[in-house]
Amino acid sequence: MNEETFNISIRKFLKKVGVGSQREIEQAVGKAIEEGRLKGDETLPARMTLEIGDLNLKIDFDGNVELE
Numbered sequence: 001m002n003e004e005t006f007n008i009s010i011r012k013f014l015k016k017v018g019v020g021s022q023r024e025i026e027q028a029v030g031k032a033i034e035e036g037r038l039k040g041d042e043t044l045p046a047r048m049t050l051e052i053g054d055l056n057l058k059i060d061f062d063g064n065v066e067l068e
Contacts, residue, residue, distance in 0.1 A: 029044075029065075029067065040068065042067050042068075043066045043067070044064065044065040044066075044067070045063075046062070046065050047060055047061065047062050047063075048060070048061045048063075049061075
């Protein structure tokens, strides 16, 4: 295994997940505020699941998205 290739590959994947996730969360929050489902001062519980089938890896990461 090439450690450098492996590390670069992981970083690219995580960057893609991070940027894509942020965009989706921002759009969903904006829409919910627009529709009156959120006021804009909530703290939203969030969960992200990482799954790699070939490794039998499935792990959840829990946190909060604070709007104010």
